Amino acid sequence: MSTTTNDLTVLPMTEADIPLMTQLLHKAYYSPTGAGISGLLYHTPPSQRSLDATTAQRLHAFRTDPAAHFIKAVDTANTDGTIVAAARWDLHPHARSPSAVAAAAAIADDELIPEFRADVYRALFGPLRAAHAEVMGARPHAHLVALVTDPDEGRRGAGGALVRWGLERADERGLDAYLDASPMGEGLYRKSGFEVVRRVPFDLGEWGDREGGVVEHVVSFSPLSFLLHGRESRLGCFIVACFLVLMSVVQCMWRKPGPSPRKIVAA
Template identity: 35%
Template structure:
């Protein structure tokens, strides 16, 4: 099989950013960047991602799936999927949680971003995660995306197998937010829907809802994997 999972490298960050942008194009991407995702936005995002990664190398773990059958000239270095995991294997105090929130806010916003929406959206994500988990040990699956050209190849399942194995090793739950499209895959890996993000996308200009399921895989859950479709 030509698909392989590896740790992401710093040199992969431009491809990582491009795949995320392609995956979120339309809907949430349009709300975040209503005037388009500019080179200045990309520079800000890459700088922030690298800074956080270097500041917290034990917390931030990034993985990639490559397709070895792609040509060496592939502009994304043969990367077809990326995932961003945040490891918190130890209990954290309220003060530590506050400090982490403040650090995220200190990074500022990309120049073309819809700042009110970003504050609202990411604020909701943070509030719900804190409500559900508090300072308990866990792994956060912050991002898992596959380039749209490579859907339905089992790529998401490869990423999840790695993360679930790490969660088992540490004896901690895994938390994530999922779109309806990704929810069946997560359920096959033992994730349970514990709530929904209260985001009114129509209030921000869309003509339809953008439901996000808040999902938790308990530390002692058994993994039941069906046919992979990631």
């Protein structure tokens, strides 16, 4: 199934697209100047052998993991079907086993390409994966595993289109949606209905960047994605609005004076 908007079409990826996703991730996140997290994470630029190994891991998930859905935003104005953005959504319609949750949180040795600083990689991604396991546990949900937009094709709405694709599938299955995000991506996800439930700090100075400060990744989930983004959104939002108004009236009648509740929870 495809979705078209603003000269962009969202389509399932093919096996031939997976290497292009690896190239986009490399283009977007590796900094040749050595600035920020990129400069700490890599000893040297990734070799083609390492990029091929990373692609092979994605291909394995593409071929064997029924939960994994790889999608792309394609420029319909370009006859060669240029990929503007790519994403991986994992859809878990049923509760996962404790062993599956633990396996997803672990960092496998084959993730650590030779150009990575293994200690930095574990310090950065270990807490993010642990937060996923702690926040969502074994319960069913949709998980935005990866999202990347070509840096040369920004501000076209491609990232938002791929986020909406996942939220619509979450809606169809009645699932919460989950992701973790860098500070740069936080605004997009808030606009899509996600709420911050935890902040995971990463101190650049601790790993050698004395001027970088602390970078906070956010852990977010959208408990109302199936109402806000699906086919039945108008009816769903009307029902929820009526329910919330009723609950507000009841709370006003019974609530004792105290601090106002907060929607955003930070840890």
